[in-house]
Amino acid sequence: MSVPTLEPAARMRRSRTRTRKVSARPALVLSSLKPHQYDLRPTCTSLICPDCKTWCPITGIQAKVQKLVPHHAGTAHEDKAIRCSGSHRRVTVDVTYEAWLRRLETGFAETDGRRSARQHYKPLPAPAKPVAKMTPVPLNAADALTAYGEHLKNCRMAARCDGTRRCADGVQLAALYEQLQRTQPRRDREHQEEARVDALLTRYRVATAGRRTAAEWAKQDEDTVDATKATAKRSGTTVEEANNACRIHPADTVSEFRGPEVPLEPMQISA
Numbered sequence: 022m023s024v025p026t027l028e029p030a031a032r033m034r035r036s037r038t039r040t041r042k043v044s045a046r047p048a049l050v051l052s053s054l055k056p057h058q059y060d061l062r063p064t065c066t067s068l069i070c071p072d073c074k075t076w077c078p079i080t081g082i083q084a085k086v087q088k089l090v091p092h093h094a095g096t097a098h099e100d101k102a103i104r105c106s107g108s109h110r111r112v113t114v115d116v117t118y119e120a121w122l123r124r125l126e127t128g129f130a131e132t133d134g135r136r137s138a139r140q141h142y143k144p145l146p147a148p149a150k151p152v153a154k155m156t157p158v159p160l161n162a163a164d165a166l167t168a169y170g171e172h173l174k175n176c177r178m179a180a181r182c183d184g185t186r187r188c189a190d191g192v193q194l195a196a197l198y199e200q201l202q203r204t205q206p207r208r209d210r211e212h213q214e215e216a217r218v219d220a221l222l223t224r225y226r227v228a229t230a231g232r233r234t235a236a237e238w239a240k241q242d243e244d245t246v247d248a249t250k251a252t253a254k255r256s257g258t259t260v261e262e263a264n265n266a267c268r269i270h271p272a273d274t275v276s277e278f279r280g281p282e283v284p285l286e287p288m289q290i291s292a
Contacts, residue, residue, distance in 0.1 A: 029102040031093035036078045038090050040109070048111035049089075056124040061116070072107040079112050087112040158197075162205050165198035 049068070051059055059068035070077045073094040080090045091108035095101060159165035172194055176182035182191050
């Protein structure tokens, strides 16, 4: 009876190898790769193998020839032991550690400043309860007691409140009635004080408005006195007051307030 042989699985990738084998494929140039596709730190110098798309160490980083270590294409201890075609492939290190680190940090700064394209929607608010099904909250102890009595009458018919047992709504109504009954005197005093302050403010506003109205009417009465007297008072002369009076003078007459120096006949003044 033959013993079945176990199929070999992929092994861990060694960081250093002593083989002199070199792949005939063209060398990988680090400057042609993106900064995140290789790592130049001395403790873990590696890159992403273009064939199996996994990280693979670079051996001989301090020697003349750098190449990828021999590795399997699958995951270690899980997939089959299939040698990757990128094993022993030469690597041309033409990028310094400082330049690689600077390019990497620049790329991180650019990507960190970008905004996510994903849209975050706010949760929709729950629909409001219909007005017809809303129960008004009692504002005083009497209303709370009435609501509690109606609840007990309806709830006992449904066999939810019986004897000393009360449902959640009954407990809330009982607690509300007790709170309103305890705080009713204080709230009554607050309401009386508010009513007294409102009455005082109303009386003050009515009195102020009456005085303001009386002052406006007095000012308008002073401004609407006789225009003739107001004009004469401003001019200050009797002649101007008479001239401003609206009177019809007969023909060939002059004002009696003109002085005797005024000539009544035509005069010829020689030069």
